[in-house]
């Protein structure tokens with residue numbers, strides 16, 4: 001039991017899926033897992049553990065933004081010994097070729113800053129996904145007849161952006177989409193030698209201005225959850 005996760009050590013699986021939205025955690029656990037148990041509700045940041053095809057899985061909300069994700073991932077790694085951590089998040093598309101509801105698998109995550117900035121100082125560390133997980137996610141998507149976009153994303157500290165020039169540079173350099181957590185997940189996984197990946201569904205389009213309603217962000221992103229589960233246990 002930690003300050004932010006009120007579960008016994010044995011209640012948390014080695015494999016953890018991490019949606020930002022705690023109600024997406026509830027929906028995904030109830031939709032994809034068997035023998036589901038609520039294992040955390042501290043601060044309403046719901047976490048569930050169950051089984052998928054015989055494998056134990058925890059689905060734990062991580063909140064919005066890297067400082068929040070950092071709390072949950074630090075505790076999951078240090079206190080619960082999580083080994084494989086896969087973010088299942090929403091994102092905004094930054095390229096014309098990407099459409100609403102497309103899946104993006106994040107190879108790298110560019111940032112302006114992360115909670116790890118304090119230790120990296122002047123170093124520009126390159127947060128990147130675990131290669132085997134990334135390959136397994138792409139294979140899983142393709143086996144389902146889907147073609148995910150694979151490449152770099154932007155992990156931003158803000159949703160309401162006051163620096164359009166930064167987005168312009170991201171678009172210009174081929175960044176696929178923007179979200180708010182993956183870079184610090186990748187930093188922490190590198191530091192503690194764990195496996196991490198971010199699989200994202202496009203909920204907004206920065207070029208067209210399209211946006212999905214919040215109920216769909218909570219309960220309709222099945223494809224990315226299936227890809228994450230298949231990748232974790234391939």
Ligand SMILES: O=P(O)(O)O[C@H]1O[C@H](CO)[C@@H](O)[C@H]1O
Pocket residue numbers: 019020021063064065088089090091159179180181217
């Ligand atoms: O849908 P989730 O997983 O929360 O991810 C995205 O949505 C939130 C912003 O609405 C941020 O957390 C961003 O990264």
Ligand SMILES: O=c1cc[nH]c(=O)[nH]1
Pocket residue numbers: 090091092093158159178179180203204
């Ligand atoms: O961070 C995010 C998440 C979803 N959509 C966005 O535009 N930004």
